[in-house]
Amino acid sequence: MNTMIAAPALLSQATAASASEAPEALRAERAAGHREFEANGLPTTKVEDWHYTSVSAIAESTFAPMQGDASGVTAEQLAPYIFSTSWPTLVFVNGVYAPSLSQTDNLPAGIRVLPLAQAVGELGDVVTRQLGTLAPAARDGFTALNASFLGEGVVVHVSKEMVIDVPVHLLFVVNDAGVGGMQHPRILMLAERHARATVIESWVGLTDGTYFSNAVTEVTVESGATLHHLKVQREGRNAYHVGTIEARQGRDSHYVNFAFTTGAQLSRTNVYTVLDGEGCGTTLNGLTMLDGEQHGDVQTRIEHAQPKCFSRQMYKSILDDTSHGVFNGKVFVQSIAQQTDGKQTNNTMLLSKTAQVDAKPQLEIFADDVKCTHGATVGRIDETALFYMKSRGIDNDTSRQLLTYAFAADVLETIENETIRDELERITMRRFTSVTD
Amino acid sequence: MLEIRDLHAAVDGTPILKGISLTVNAGEVHAVMGPNGSGKSTLAQVLAGHPAYEITGGEILYHGENLAEMDAEVRAQQGVFLAFQYPVEIPGVSNAYFLRAAYNAKRKAKGLDEVDPMEFLDLVEEQLKLVDMDPAMLHRSVNAGFSGGEKKRNEILQMAVLTPTLAILDETDSGLDIDALRIVANGVNALKRPDNAAIVVTHYQRLLNYIVPDYVHVLAGGRIVKSGGKELALELEARGYDWLLEAVA
Ligand SMILES: Nc1ncnc2c1ncn2[C@@H]1O[C@H](COP(=O)(O)OP(=O)(O)OP(=O)(O)O)[C@@H](O)[C@H]1O
Numbered sequence: 235m236n237t238m239i240a241a242p243a244l245l246s247q248a249t250a251a252s253a254s255e256a257p258e259a260l261r262a263e264r265a266a267g268h269r270e271f272e273a274n275g276l277p278t279t280k281v282e283d284w285h286y287t288s289v290s291a292i293a294e295s296t297f298a299p300m301q302g303d304a305s306g307v308t309a310e311q312l313a314p315y316i317f318s319t320s321w322p323t324l325v326f327v328n329g330v331y332a333p334s335l336s337q338t339d340n341l342p343a344g345i346r347v348l349p350l351a352q353a354v355g356e357l358g359d360v361v362t363r364q365l366g367t368l369a370p371a372a373r374d375g376f377t378a379l380n381a382s383f384l385g386e387g388v389v390v391h392v393s394k395e396m397v398i399d400v401p402v403h404l405l406f407v408v409n410d411a412g413v414g415g416m417q418h419p420r421i422l423m424l425a426e427r428h429a430r431a432t433v434i435e436s437w438v439g440l441t442d443g444t445y446f447s448n449a450v451t452e453v454t455v456e457s458g459a460t461l462h463h464l465k466v467q468r469e470g471r472n473a474y475h476v477g478t479i480e481a482r483q484g485r486d487s488h489y490v491n492f493a494f495t496t497g498a499q500l501s502r503t504n505v506y507t508v509l510d511g512e513g514c515g516t517t518l519n520g521l522t523m524l525d526g527e528q529h530g531d532v533q534t535r536i537e538h539a540q541p542k543c544f545s546r547q548m549y550k551s552i553l554d555d556t557s558h559g560v561f562n563g564k565v566f567v568q569s570i571a572q573q574t575d576g577k578q579t580n581n582t583m584l585l586s587k588t589a590q591v592d593a594k595p596q597l598e599i600f601a602d603d604v605k606c607t608h609g610a611t612v613g614r615i616d617e618t619a620l621f622y623m624k625s626r627g628i629d630n631d632t633s634r635q636l637l638t639y640a641f642a643a644d645v646l647e648t649i650e651n652e653t654i655r656d657e658l659e660r661i662t663m664r665r666f667t668s669v670t671d
Numbered sequence: 672m673l674e675i676r677d678l679h680a681a682v683d684g685t686p687i688l689k690g691i692s693l694t695v696n697a698g699e700v701h702a703v704m705g706p707n708g709s710g711k712s713t714l715a716q717v718l719a720g721h722p723a724y725e726i727t728g729g730e731i732l733y734h735g736e737n738l739a740e741m742d743a744e745v746r747a748q749q750g751v752f753l754a755f756q757y758p759v760e761i762p763g764v765s766n767a768y769f770l771r772a773a774y775n776a777k778r779k780a781k782g783l784d785e786v787d788p789m790e791f792l793d794l795v796e797e798q799l800k801l802v803d804m805d806p807a808m809l810h811r812s813v814n815a816g817f818s819g820g821e822k823k824r825n826e827i828l829q830m831a832v833l834t835p836t837l838a839i840l841d842e843t844d845s846g847l848d849i850d851a852l853r854i855v856a857n858g859v860n861a862l863k864r865p866d867n868a869a870i871v872v873t874h875y876q877r878l879l880n881y882i883v884p885d886y887v888h889v890l891a892g893g894r895i896v897k898s899g900g901k902e903l904a905l906e907l908e909a910r911g912y913d914w915l916l917e918a919v920a
Pocket residue numbers: 682683685687705706707708709710711712713714723756
């Protein structure tokens with residue numbers, strides 16, 4: 235079985251990158267990344283997890299590392315993507331940290347947010363403890379590739395018992411200067427015991443050109459801590475985006491992830507978490523909205539490794555034109571993980587006859603005292619409701635917009651932060667402004 | 672205001688309306704009665720512009736214009752309103768948002784400015800009282816989980832907000848207890864003006880005690896088999912439809 239695609243151009247870039255100058259703390263992981271990428275390449279659709287998503291276009295590409303030219307990006311251009319100017323925001327332009335566009339002096343006490351290069355010096359133990367341990371280079375070709383380019387990224391460190399009310403925004407922007415390039419940021423998040431924080435990862439394309447974002451985020455949520463983590467993917471229409479989030483949770487912790495996916499021609503979001511302490515839980519929700527020829531794949535994997543943990547998943551997709559949505563939700567329950575409580579729902583609304591969805595729940599349960607449910611639906615616009623709205627004078631486009639929004643409303647309502655929720659609701663409302671049959 | 676001439680309509684190729692003629696003038700209330708399946712709701716849906724119903728003959732003039740050529744939303748913007756026999760649930764869209772969208776659509780069609788949410792809430796306060804509805808209902812999803820009576824009252828609330836020129840009420844009285852019936856009827860009466868008109872579809876004379884019709888029409892087998900004044904409703908109440916159907920057969 236042919237499970238790997240060699241990616242010769244990417245490999246030679248990775249070879250060069252992993253051999254280049256780097257801080258000591260990153261060197262071993264870079265080497266591991268290079269080694270794994272050389273051995274494994276990128277997955278073919280013969281690999282079960284990649285069955286519905288072909289990445290051959292990425293493998294055959296000749297992307298070069300982005301050079302971080304931020305000269306063409308202004309604060310005004312970023313304004314629509316900044317949730318609140320009063321929130322600490324780290325901006326990366328074309329793959330490189332852009333301090334002049336960032337705002338970190340408003341970080342409250344108890345949380346540190348540093349670009350990776352700086353964190354290597356100032357938060358060395360957080361970096362070494364986490365880097366490559368939650369998302370090892372051997373996981374898959376994309377994580378390996380990311381590791382071999384290690385250098386750019388962010389470290390978020392919330393000290394024990396600190397409750398951080400203001401969300402932290404990590405914004406990765408690409409404009410025309412990044413076209414033909416690729417970025418491999420690594421994000422590390424650590425919420426120490428009983429800490430609380432909210433972090434947003436945003437991916438924004440200010441260009442219709444082709445580029446490639448390949449991110450890896452490693453998250454530790456220690457005992458009793460709560461971390462809200464939102465990923466808002468608004469890459470350019472011709473971008474490729476692969477992002478892997480791997481979390482590990484301690485006792486009584488809560489990891490909440492929301493994946494909002496609306497950009498890129500091809501995107502893959504992996505959200506993995508290991509429930510590694512008794513009584514902890516995770517809530518993984520998401521909304522995907524695609525049109526044209528977009529392809530969007532969301533994969534989750536929840537590993538129940540300790541007793542009395544809960545997991546909740548609600549993923550919704552709205553697909554128009556000839557777009558293709560994929561959802562694969564895996565729940566593993568180890569034999570020790572008694573009294574597991576798992577629930578997964580996946581609902582898709584197709585706005586056209588040619589849009590397509592592939593959804594697959596995958597439950598593997600090795601404990602006997604377990605409550606796990608899953609449900610999936612695929613539907614279309616409710617024509618009766620559509621007529622009802624029109625009969626009240628609301629035009630066709632607005633009616634369809636409202637019904638589309640209504641479909642997504644309950645998953646958006648799960649977002650705790652009101653500013654983020656309102657903004658994502660607004661985007662959702664406007665996503666399909668001219669809907670075709 | 673409304674002139675229906677020899678209207679034929681079909682759904683999925685099955686003829687349902689088989690030659691209906693009816694004239695409604697400003698200021699009038701017309702009651703439409705008739706046995707189950709006689710085509711009352713079909714007539715109402717055809718007037719509102721439901722795309723599943725095909726007009727196969729005849730014409731409908733509304734203020735002298737061909738109604739059949741207008742999309743449903745245009746008809747509504749021009750003042751046609753149908754209170755549904757089975758109001759539709761729209762989970763995820765709040766009643767307030769829905770009402771305001773409808774209200775603003777009509778304003779926009781008239782070239783008026785849209786109203787913002789705060790202005791709208793002020794404006795809707797009075798109409799809420801008219802139908803004795805808890806303002807909290809505005810913040811629930813449209814009809815979702817509403818009781819039968821609440822749904823019907825919500826229809827009248829929409830009507831009160833949209834102030835239609837031609838209101839068609841399709842069995843708005845069905846399933847209402849006597850108090851709710853009175854509330855609904857009061858709502859309709861309060862909205863009555865010399866320049867608007869209503870077509871009230873009902874099975875029961877009791878509604879017509881509150882909303883007094885100028886004309887009563889009996890629909891059977893897709894045709895109007897008898898028209899008369901308000902006393903016809905009383906006669907139907909006493910004798911049922913059979914005598915009429917026999918007379919026509
Ligand atoms: N979508 C449809 N497909 C096929 N037949 C239909 C459809 N809609 C209505 N009909 C038929 O048309 C006829 C008239 O229905 P309609 O709903 O207009 O009756 P009605 O007079 O309103 O009855 P009721 O008093 O029960 O409300 C019925 O025989 C019904 O079965």
